[in-house]
Amino acid sequence: MIYRKYVKPVLATGIICILFGCTNEKDKKEITVDNEPLNVILMIGDGMGVPQISTAYYFGDREANFSQFDNIGFHQTADKSSLITDSAAGATAFATGKKTYKRAIGVDQDTVPQQTILEYLKGQDYLTGLISLTTITHATPAAFYAHVKDRDMHDEIAEQLTNAGVDFIAGGGRKYFKDRKDSINLFDRFKGSGYNLDTTALTNPDYDKRNAFIISDEGLPSKIEGRKDFLKDATLKALDYFEKNNKPFFMMVEGSYIDWGGHAENEEMLVSELEDFDETLGAVIDYVRSHPNTLLVVTADHETGGVSIGKYYDTDDTSGKKTEVNDRVKVYFNSDQHSGELIPVFAMGTGSERFRGIYQNNEIQHKMMDALKNE
Known part of the structure; x- marks a missing residue:
């Protein structure tokens, strides 16, 4: 079509x-390329800097999917209030094209609501999707549909989601929709708006309805806590849903717990979450290669942990002597907080050449909009 x-x-x-x-x-x-609509997929590895990506090359048993990109750049993460940003200001820059203050969701530095790329494309009859491993009201997904002065306003953010008209939702956060201080059951609003709603499992979407899979009270478990392939499965179900409906789409996919691995200074968690993100990335790349009128952008809001990849040592239990192991590396953490590193941007598909170079984080939204308008 x-x-x-x-x-x-x-x-x-x-x-x-x-x-x-x-x-x-x-x-x-x-909004066409060769008289066809341009799909946009934005993948955000929360807390994912170059060191985190590097783990895919040292700990994985296959070639990292990041190797498939030719168009690579870097963005600068500082927000209007701090050189070291947070997920709220970072995602708001991606969503609105404007820098704001730390903790802001979908508003500028004066707390004035700003239209997001998701909202704009809804107005152009695009389908939209949001997938996260955290609560769907968390800072990164919220910045694409909500407008509040502080990221912790989960009840207000959840209510705004029921009115946002997002076509495919997958993540956690059940308690912000059902067990609320105001006793309002927002799941009833989803149903009243014609959603196919599942609060227990990621099931097959109803192709004739909007779909919401909000399947845990808070965030989903991490990989080391037993989470299976939710991120990849949800992404593939969303792509199938969009294709069956034969309309252009915008989708944001967040690999949330790369960030949490940094905050916890947990090497196993960081490595497993990055591997999960990379596997999901591989599935998305397969889609892009078979649907060339799609723009894929992969980046992060900031780096977490001040991570570096360094030498691995065996330590003798008796003498305490350390011996370098030449065929192994170790993840080292400089802190349990965000850092100010430049963040890589990987792009593939129509318009991907725009993402080369070094630029501010809010320019990512501008570049996506330019690609949509075929400038």
Whole structure:
């Protein structure tokens, strides 16, 4: 199907042009590439810097899927309030194209709500999806649909999600929709809006409805706690859902617990979460290669842990003598907090060449919008 949608198909725009003249050709361009819609997939490995990605090359038993990218850049993470950002300000920059203060969700530094790329594309008749391992009201996914002054306003964020019209939702956070201080059951609102809702398992989507899979009270378990392939499975189900509905889509997928591994200074957790993210990435790359009119962008909001990959030593229990093991490495943590490292950006598909170089984190949204408008 050839799908065509103008950026601003509004009668008032035409009237203004007649009265005053219009010189902004950018607004009149179509969201098409070769007369087809451009799908956008944004994958965010929360807390994922170059050292975290490097673990895929030292601890994995296969070639890392990051090796499949030719278009690679870096972004600078500082926000309006701090050189060391958080997930809220970082994701808000990705979603709105504007830097803001730490802890802000979908608002600028004056707490004024800003339209997100997800909301904009909803207005262009795109399907939308959000997948996270944490509660779906957590900072990263929330920044794409909510507008609050502080990331901990989970009850308000959850209520805004029920009105956001996101077509495919998968993650945790049951308690913010059901066990609320105001005693309102927001799951009833989902059902009243025609959602296929499952609060216990990631089941097959209903292709004729919007779908919400909110399957744990808080976040899902980590990999070392027994989580299976939720991230990959949810992503594949979302892609299948979008394809069956034969419409363009925007989807954000968050590998949330790479960040948590850094905060916990837990090598096993970090390595296993990065491996899970890389496996999901491989499935998405397969989709992009078979659907060339898709833009895939992979990045992180910040690095967590000040991680480095260094020498591994065996220590003699009796003498305490350390001996370097030449065919092994170890993950070292500088802290349990975020760092100010430059963050890599990997891009593939239509418009991916825009993501080369070094730029500010909010430029990622601008580059995605430019690709959508085929500038």
